[in-house]
Amino acid sequence: MADTANVLKESPSQTAGPYVHIGCTPNFSGIAMFGGDLGAAMKTGPVKGEEITFCGTVYDGAGDALTDAMVEIWQADAAGLFASANEVRGAADAHFTGWGRSAGDMETGEFRFETVKPGAVALPDGRVQAPHITLWIVARGINIGLQTRAYFEDESGMNDLDPLLSQIADRGRVPTLMARSEAPGVYRFDVHIQGPNETIFFDI
Amino acid sequence: MSGAQETGPFDTRDRDWQPPGFAPEYKSTALRSPKHALLRFPTTLSEETSPVFGHGMLGELDNDLIVNFAAEGEMAIGPRLVVHGRVLDEMGRPVPGALLEFWQANAGGRYRHKKESYLAPLDPNFGGCGRTITGEDGAYEFRTIQPGPYPWPNGPNDWRPAHIHFSVFGHGFAQRLITQMYFEGDPLIPLCPIVGVLKSAAAVDAMTATLDKARTLPMDSLAYKFDIVLRGRRQTYFENRSEGL
Numbered sequence: 055m056a057d058t059a060n061v062l063k064e065s066p067s068q069t070a071g072p073y074v075h076i077g078c079t080p081n082f083s084g085i086a087m088f089g090g091d092l093g094a095a096m097k098t099g100p101v102k103g104e105e106i107t108f109c110g111t112v113y114d115g116a117g118d119a120l121t122d123a124m125v126e127i128w129q130a131d132a133a134g135l136f137a138s139a140n141e142v143r144g145a146a147d148a149h150f151t152g153w154g155r156s157a158g159d160m161e162t163g164e165f166r167f168e169t170v171k172p173g174a175v176a177l178p179d180g181r182v183q184a185p186h187i188t189l190w191i192v193a194r195g196i197n198i199g200l201q202t203r204a205y206f207e208d209e210s211g212m213n214d215l216d217p218l219l220s221q222i223a224d225r226g227r228v229p230t231l232m233a234r235s236e237a238p239g240v241y242r243f244d245v246h247i248q249g250p251n252e253t254i255f256f257d258i
Numbered sequence: 259m260s261g262a263q264e265t266g267p268f269d270t271r272d273r274d275w276q277p278p279g280f281a282p283e284y285k286s287t288a289l290r291s292p293k294h295a296l297l298r299f300p301t302t303l304s305e306e307t308s309p310v311f312g313h314g315m316l317g318e319l320d321n322d323l324i325v326n327f328a329a330e331g332e333m334a335i336g337p338r339l340v341v342h343g344r345v346l347d348e349m350g351r352p353v354p355g356a357l358l359e360f361w362q363a364n365a366g367g368r369y370r371h372k373k374e375s376y377l378a379p380l381d382p383n384f385g386g387c388g389r390t391i392t393g394e395d396g397a398y399e400f401r402t403i404q405p406g407p408y409p410w411p412n413g414p415n416d417w418r419p420a421h422i423h424f425s426v427f428g429h430g431f432a433q434r435l436i437t438q439m440y441f442e443g444d445p446l447i448p449l450c451p452i453v454g455v456l457k458s459a460a461a462v463d464a465m466t467a468t469l470d471k472a473r474t475l476p477m478d479s480l481a482y483k484f485d486i487v488l489r490g491r492r493q494t495y496f497e498n499r500s501e502g503l
Contacts, residue, residue: 060269060348062487066461067276068438069284069452071423073371077361077387078425085327085370085385088320092311092359115289122373128308128431138307139355140265140429153309175303188304190434195286197277197455199434201296203304218299227294248293257271257296258305258432 067198074124074192079157093126093155096169101150103132103173107240108204108233109166112158112191115248119163123193127154127167129186134173143176171241174212184212184219187233191245201256204243207232227254266491268301268432269348277455284451285412305432306491311357313391320389321400323362327385334384336365336403338479341439341467344396345426347490352396356488357427360400361387367408367418376408401479407446419446419453426486433488440466441482 073083079094080087097105108127112120130136135146137153146152147170156165175183184205191200205213213219213232222228230253233241245253279291319326324334341360345353363369363386366378370386384403392398405420422439440447440462447453447462456462464487473481 059492060490061350062346062348063275063460063464064272064348064489065426065435065437065487066456066465067435068423068455068465069286070425070436071438072373073361073369074423074425074436076369076371076385077359077423080361080385080387083371085387087326087385087387088317088389115293118289120290126434128304130304136303136307137309139310140307141303142265151309177303183302183304186304188431190431192436193290195284195288195290197279197281197284197287197291199436200292218302221299222297247290252292252294254294255292255296257273257298258301 069194069197070124070192072122072194074122075157078124078155082157091155093153096151096154096167097149098151099149101132101170102147104171105239106169106171107166108169108187108243109164109240110243110245111162111164112193112245113247113249117249120193121158121160121163123158123163123191125156125158125165126190127169128152128188128190129169129172130175132170132173134175171206177217181217182212182215184216185209186216187243189245200247201258202245202253203231203256204233204241205231206241207234222254227252230254264429264491265306266493267306268430268489269492270298271489275458275461281451281455283454287455301430301432306430308427308429308431308433311355311391311427316389316391323384323386323388323400323402326388328383332383334364334403335381336405339402339404340399340473340475340479340481341402341422341484342397342399342470342473342481343467343484343486345392345398345428345486345488346396347428347488349490351490352392352394353428353488354392354394354396355429356392356396357389358392358398358486359387359389359425360422362402362405362422363408365403365406367406378406378408404441407444412451416451417446417449419444419450424486426488428488430489435488437486438465439484442466442468
């Protein structure tokens, strides 16, 4: 174990600007490059667990949908394991990347991921995180990427015990973190940057 | 990727150093910044892990913006540059295997995007994007042309300094970062409302690449050096290396 002190400052964040899609999803932008856009497919073969569609729209303070955003998600597989080099609890589903990137629909801004419902994540200290998807949202006008999480409304038993959800003091805002089933296998998670239903954003 | 598996919590992000969500001088932030305070929590496995990007996914020209969109035998127009540097964490350790994606306007200040309407013409041989992955020492390098400055709708007459956008992916989703690189000596830097969301001169300096005469390619390209720093793990456990650091 190395225990060290900060010697450098993190690079300052800057807005992704209006053209983040050129850099991160060039093919979506009409620039044929790299043989395809990264994060377009989260499943690379037959996957374990329940396959779901995870979709939503990011709204600004005027209630308008963002059409220039990029949404990335990162999640565990159906067994609660991450497809990461630093996952030390076991081997994740070999056909599931856990990471997705969406430029959103060109007209409506709706993001849509074909993924699997994540499993609960057992933390090394014995606590268990309820199934959730981590989101990171950037766009013009966002100076530093917005971090939030989508939990599943139909996992209320697990949600009640989640170490993060259970510590949120303003209980009235907790529903902003819930993805809701709107059809079999389809979960919607709309993000409101401002307004009466402002999503909880984290500094994690 | 490095053979080491780093685990452990990331140090808290310094929000006084990073820009606020709302910055009045940058008008688009008004409707796109949360009104409520961010809820602070320690990182969990969800932020301490991240996908793996292997060098095998890279094409030979991915890091050469001069030719990666150009017709056979053609090249992008503009001053030829090598941009290089290292990706480090806050503890000064190199971050190998970091994915860098970069995008920029062409030499006339025009982006290749259907919503872009600036007068300057497109360069048919310039796409404006590239990517690379850092080596074991955290180093990266790519070839491009000097982007032009351009006007943008904010105040009545705002101009962006020449810049290159960077998206950075390290070893934890907590490290996810987008920043912009500026060019040493550009008089537009202190006039830019987007640069101005950062209030400290040190932060602006950290985003400003310096001319690196030693790395120029004589009779070919100038070189700029730009290091990037990602959040670090205060206590880092190397699960498969008994010698640790």
